[in-house]
Amino acid sequence: MLNIFKKTAIVGTMCIAAGAALAQDYPAKPIEVIVGYSAGGGTDVMARTAAPFIEKYLGDGASLVVKNMPGASGQIGVTEAANAAPDGYTLGTFNLPGMMARTIDRKADYDRDSFTYLANVVNDPNVIVTSKKSGLDTIEKLLEEAKANPGAITVGMSSLGGDDHFALIKLQNATETEFTIVPFKGSAPARTALLGGHVAMGILNISEVAEFQDQLNVLGVATRERSEFAPDLPTFQEQGLDLVNGSLRGFIAPAGLPEDVQAKLIDAFTQLKDDQEFLDAMAATANPVEIVTGDDFKQLTSELYDLASGVWETSPWN
Amino acid sequence: MYSELLHALPDVFALTNFAAVVIGVIAGIVVGAMPGLSATMAISVLVPFTFGLEPLVALGLMAGIYNGAMYGGAIPAVLLRIPGTPAAVATTFDGYPMAQKGEGGFALQVAVVSSAFGGIASAFALMLLAPPLSRVTLLFGPSEVFWVAVFGLASIIFLLGGNPVKGLISACFGVFVSVIGSDPIYGNDRFTFGQLEMLDGINIVILLVGLYALPPVMDLLETPLKTDGVNASKLGTVSIWKALPRMNYWKTWLRGSFIGIWIGILPGAGGSMAAFMSYNEARRTSKTPETWGEGEPEGVAAAEVANNADTASALIPALTLGIPGTAVAAVMLGGLLVHGLQPGPMLFRDNPDIVFGFMWQFLFGAILLILLGGSLATNSFARLLNLPRPLLGSVIIVLMLIGVYSIHGRMFDVYLMLGFGVIGWLMDRLKFPLPPVVLGLILGGFAEENLRLALRIGRGDPMILFQNVTSLVLVALTVAVIVGPTLKKRYVDSRRTA
Numbered sequence: 001m002l003n004i005f006k007k008t009a010i011v012g013t014m015c016i017a018a019g020a021a022l023a024q025d026y027p028a029k030p031i032e033v034i035v036g037y038s039a040g041g042g043t044d045v046m047a048r049t050a051a052p053f054i055e056k057y058l059g060d061g062a063s064l065v066v067k068n069m070p071g072a073s074g075q076i077g078v079t080e081a082a083n084a085a086p087d088g089y090t091l092g093t094f095n096l097p098g099m100m101a102r103t104i105d106r107k108a109d110y111d112r113d114s115f116t117y118l119a120n121v122v123n124d125p126n127v128i129v130t131s132k133k134s135g136l137d138t139i140e141k142l143l144e145e146a147k148a149n150p151g152a153i154t155v156g157m158s159s160l161g162g163d164d165h166f167a168l169i170k171l172q173n174a175t176e177t178e179f180t181i182v183p184f185k186g187s188a189p190a191r192t193a194l195l196g197g198h199v200a201m202g203i204l205n206i207s208e209v210a211e212f213q214d215q216l217n218v219l220g221v222a223t224r225e226r227s228e229f230a231p232d233l234p235t236f237q238e239q240g241l242d243l244v245n246g247s248l249r250g251f252i253a254p255a256g257l258p259e260d261v262q263a264k265l266i267d268a269f270t271q272l273k274d275d276q277e278f279l280d281a282m283a284a285t286a287n288p289v290e291i292v293t294g295d296d297f298k299q300l301t302s303e304l305y306d307l308a309s310g311v312w313e314t315s316p317w318n
Numbered sequence: 319m320y321s322e323l324l325h326a327l328p329d330v331f332a333l334t335n336f337a338a339v340v341i342g343v344i345a346g347i348v349v350g351a352m353p354g355l356s357a358t359m360a361i362s363v364l365v366p367f368t369f370g371l372e373p374l375v376a377l378g379l380m381a382g383i384y385n386g387a388m389y390g391g392a393i394p395a396v397l398l399r400i401p402g403t404p405a406a407v408a409t410t411f412d413g414y415p416m417a418q419k420g421e422g423g424f425a426l427q428v429a430v431v432s433s434a435f436g437g438i439a440s441a442f443a444l445m446l447l448a449p450p451l452s453r454v455t456l457l458f459g460p461s462e463v464f465w466v467a468v469f470g471l472a473s474i475i476f477l478l479g480g481n482p483v484k485g486l487i488s489a490c491f492g493v494f495v496s497v498i499g500s501d502p503i504y505g506n507d508r509f510t511f512g513q514l515e516m517l518d519g520i521n522i523v524i525l526l527v528g529l530y531a532l533p534p535v536m537d538l539l540e541t542p543l544k545t546d547g548v549n550a551s552k553l554g555t556v557s558i559w560k561a562l563p564r565m566n567y568w569k570t571w572l573r574g575s576f577i578g579i580w581i582g583i584l585p586g587a588g589g590s591m592a593a594f595m596s597y598n599e600a601r602r603t604s605k606t607p608e609t610w611g612e613g614e615p616e617g618v619a620a621a622e623v624a625n626n627a628d629t630a631s632a633l634i635p636a637l638t639l640g641i642p643g644t645a646v647a648a649v650m651l652g653g654l655l656v657h658g659l660q661p662g663p664m665l666f667r668d669n670p671d672i673v674f675g676f677m678w679q680f681l682f683g684a685i686l687l688i689l690l691g692g693s694l695a696t697n698s699f700a701r702l703l704n705l706p707r708p709l710l711g712s713v714i715i716v717l718m719l720i721g722v723y724s725i726h727g728r729m730f731d732v733y734l735m736l737g738f739g740v741i742g743w744l745m746d747r748l749k750f751p752l753p754p755v756v757l758g759l760i761l762g763g764f765a766e767e768n769l770r771l772a773l774r775i776g777r778g779d780p781m782i783l784f785q786n787v788t789s790l791v792l793v794a795l796t797v798a799v800i801v802g803p804t805l806k807k808r809y810v811d812s813r814r815t816a
Contacts, residue, residue: 041658070726072500072517079514105505154775160504182460182774185502185767188660195663198459199775317504 026088026261030063033251034084034092036077038070042207043093045285046122046249053278057268064091075102078252082110086254088261091118096248100305101161104312112305116257117298119269120250122282123290124205126167126222126243127233129212133197137217139239142201146177155179156190156199160317161308164203167222167245169311174242191216205247206230207286222246229288248304249287250297266294322666323445326674330682335374339679342382343686349383350390352710353400354534357387361649362526363714365656366721373657373672378679380650381630385683388589388626389433389691396425396618405589405625408597412610412617419613427561430691432571432619436626437684439575440582444630444637445677452638452666460771461783465792466641467765470585472799474757477584477591482803484750491741492758493765495520502767503774515730522652524722524731525759528738530645531718533746538711567619570600574620578627583634585643585757589625596624630680637661637673641764645753648760 033051037043044066051064069077078099081092094115103111128139136142136153146153157164160183172178182199184190187208194202195215202216209218210230220236221227222245236243251269253262272278273291282289292300311317329335349360360383368376391406396413409429416425458466471493475485498509499519510516574596581592600620601610610617632647640661642648651661657672659665665673722735745752769783776782783789 038658068727070518072514075517076514106507151777180774180777182771183503184771188662188664192456192662192664193459196456196459 025060026264027058027060027062029089030065031088032090033064033066034077034081034090035066035068036070036074036093036095038068042124042287043074043095043249044068046282046287047093047251049281049285049287050121050251050272050278053272053275053281054268057271058264073102074098075106075108079109081252082114082254084254086116086256086258088253088257088265091251091253091265094120094250094252096120096250096301097163097166097304097308098161098247100301101308103305104309105161105317112301114255115252116255116262117294117301118251118253118262118265119272119294120248120292120297120300121269121272121289122249122287123246124207124249124288125227125246126163126203127206127209128167128171128219128222128236129194129202129204129209129216130219131194131197131200131202132215132217134200134217136200137219139219139236139241142219143175143177146175146179150178151180153179153201154182154199156182156184156193156202157204158187158190159183159185163205163245163247165317166304166307166311167203167243169315170243170245171241206233206288210286227288229283229286248290248300250292262294269293320445320449322670323449323674323677326671327678329374329671330378330675330678332374334372335378335675335679336682338371338375338378339382339683340686340690342379343386343683343690344382345379346383346386346388347390347393347691348386350387350402350406351393352538352705352707353394353398353402354537355714356403356530356534357384358526358645358649359530359534360387361646361653362523363531363717363721365523365649365653366527366724367717368653369656369724373659373669374675374679376653376657377650377672377676378683380653381676381679382683382686384629384646384650385433385437385626385680385687386691388437388629389430389622389687391625392429392433392618392622393426396422396429403589405593406621407590408593408621408625409618411597411621412612412614415611415613416615416618421613421615424561424564424615425618428565428567428615428618429622430687431562431565432567432574432622433626433691434684434687435571436575436578436623437629437687438681439572440579440627440630441677441681441684443579444634444680445674447631448634448637448677449666451634452663455638455663457788458639460768460775461785462788462792463639463641464765464768464772464783465789465796466635466639467761467768469792469796469799470641470643470757470761471754471765472796473585474754474761476799476803480749480751485754488745488750488752489754489758489762492755492760493762494758495525495755496759496762496766502763503770513730515726515728519763520734520759521725521731522648522756522759523656523725524735525738526645526649526652526756527718527722528735529742529745529752529755531714532736532739533743535711535714535718536743538707538714565615565619567616567623569603570596570616570620571623573599573603574623575627578624579631581624582628582631583643585635585641585761589628589644592624592628593621596620626684630677633680637665638663642757642760645756648756651760 033047035044035047047066051066055062055064069080074095078092084090102108130136136145155168187204190202193199206221206227206229209216218233220239221233222243223235224244226235270293279289349355361380387403388405391401391403392409394400394402395406395409396417399410399414401407401410413425471489475489476482498516500507500517577596578592597617597620601607632644636642636647636651642651654661659669719732722731725731772782
């Protein structure tokens with residue numbers, strides 16, 4: 001009996017010692033980054049582009065291994081990351097507002113408290129575009145038409161419960177207008193339908209329309225300041241419309257990460273902000289960067305959750 | 319528009335990309351020559367292994383396999399009167415009598431040259447027609463795509479031949495599988511039984527591997543093939559350069575190419591129908607129709623040119639609209655998606671080097687057929703028939719399991735694939751056609767999603783579906799495909815009784 005206590009004590013001491021050692025030597029082995037989407041998608045490209053830079057700032061020959069666990073709009077991967085051991089050797093990618101919306105419109109095995117928030121890296125702001133056929137080439141004309149004929153304007157977007165959808169809800173609330181939502185399966189078919197004039201208006205992201213400026217009317221960008229990604233495009237705020245929204249992609253770890261490991265990781269992510277090489281690599285892969293770390297990232301997630309659950313209460317999307 | 323075609327050429331000749339086509343053609347001939355194994359099966363088993371490859375390597379393999387298999391099917395058709403692939407049935411009519419007369423070598427050479435001719439014609443059709451068509455496809459909004467999908471489903475059921483009721487049941491099973499997962503508009507779960515793995519629906523590759531690979535593998539393990547070895551030993555092969563001048567079938571080749579290309583573009587019908595039509599037409603116009611069926615080399619030429627001429631052209635609707643016309647085209651689309659290449663008009667804009675390179679690979683695959691299948695190795699490919707079948711079957715099973723597991727890295731998919739395999743085996747035994755299942759899965763999903771999008775755009779008014787000429791033409795075509803065969807039968811019957 002005493003033996004068991006002894007053994008437990010020894011094992012316990014060893015664990016604590018290991019824990020202490022872990023913080024000091026972190027990272028002592030490869031860090032796995034779970035991406036909830038297939039290789040080649042936007043989130044995967046972000047993770048793979050950022051990985052070598054994070055390795056550089058973690059130092060000590062750190063190595064990040066990207067593991068794709070696609071399925072259920074990212075839910076399988078993020079659930080796996082939420083339930084992993086909080087030792088800093090499993091990180092995950094995190095998409096907003098999608099990951100929070102999934103906790104509202106579906107049964108999910110995680111919630112907003114399941115994570116240690118490391119950093120948001122990409123903010124791909126929403127844009128409002130109209131097809132050339134529609135003749136609605138300014139935001140005034142668009143809103144005028146929407147007010148005159150409520151519901152007559154069809155809006156192509158990538159899905160319900162995503163950033164596009166929330167941008168439209170914000171627009172409708174701010175301007176007291178009404179549109180007809182046409183949710184395509186992803187933004188590429190939505191954009192194709194816009195190019196063919198099958199829907200009048202679209203809500204997409206700036207990275208998806210940057211190359212199509214001559215074939216679509218881009219009415220504005222939902223940012224506070226002009227996006228470095230396409231500086232010639234005006235914001236909505238410049239045009240007197242308070243509309244700020246976007247698709248965010250970042251990194252999380254399971255909740256309960258040791259504080260010094262967390263600090264070391266957040267520090268590495270913070271340094272990405274001023275790394276020109278990193279910023280160039282992200283620009284080359286059509287990823288507008290906006291780094292928000294630690295508690296600010298957590299705060300951002302909470303705000304988006306509140307927005308999503310508010311929308312869900314008044315107009316559930318399924 | 320066509321300058322991008324030339325721009326893509328240098329990449330095609332990169333060592334690995336070109337080697338992929340060569341390996342693909344050889345593998346395709348081997349697969350096609352094994353009775354029961356088809357191009358669809360080979361490519362679906364292969365797709366999961368191409369994740370890590372460069373796109374043009376992966377696509378080159380597929381283009382090579384497709385071209386090779388369509389010829390490979392002729393080898394047992396000529397030597398054993400067993401078509402290696404369904405598309406080689408018409409090749410047996412004159413190929414086997416030729417082999418009995420000791421002209422098997424010449425029959426195989428006619429087959430390979432005709433196959434190459436058809437493949438080259440088809441590749442040119444793809445190169446010339448797909449780029450302009452891809453621009454027109456912007457005109458296809460949700461209501462038009464809905465009708466294309468309905469037209470495709472109708473033609474696969476009614477034009478495939480055989481029993482339309484069985485075709486309809488097969489297609490319905492495919493459409494049911496397309497319903498599994500979260501619905502395309504609201505994201506509600508359907509038939510997922512709470513499994514997160516099912517939320518995205520059934521991956522087409524998993525279904526294809528199960529349906530197309532497991533039944534033939536079980537057949538390989540079950541039934542030994544009796545090769546009498548007689549015909550293979552008296553091939554009477556002469557060098558292909560001596561044999562070439564004897565082949566003066568230009569008219570048949572051109573006619574067969576047109577038929578094959580046209581059948582390939584139409585959704586539903588495939589290589590076997592093209593081969594039959596070409597054979598019948600060539601025989602009808604022949605000056606000596608009495609020699610057909612007794613070992614007329616031109617008959618082999620007619621069948622083989624047409625079953626290769628539908629290969630690249632089947633990709634025209636697949637690449638431009640994202641709607642595959644045949645099961646093989648469906649697998650290739652799966653292969654494109656694996657590499658993040660979304661078919662449709664944007665494919666030509668975003669990835670011209672890959673999509674045009676793929677077209678070149680079809681062309682070179684067809685040309686390589688002459689070199690690899692004809693001059694080098696007619697005799698050695700004839701010996702393929704002696705490969706131990708149980709061994710081959712076991713190797714394929716292992717490849718299937720590894721490949722399906724590697725798609726998402728989970729055993730769930732493997733069990734799913736085995737389940738579909740059992741269903742496929744039962745359907746095979748009960749003579750239910752398999753292609754409607756595959757197209758039902760793809761086109762059923764398209765039809766549902768686009769119908770619902772169209773109705774939202776029309777704000778609930780179903781008249782949106784009939785509002786423009788394109789839609790109305792597609793409706794007319796669909797009606798023609800459904801009632802056409804019945805009307806024709808009535809007409810023939812009434813003439814007979816009169």
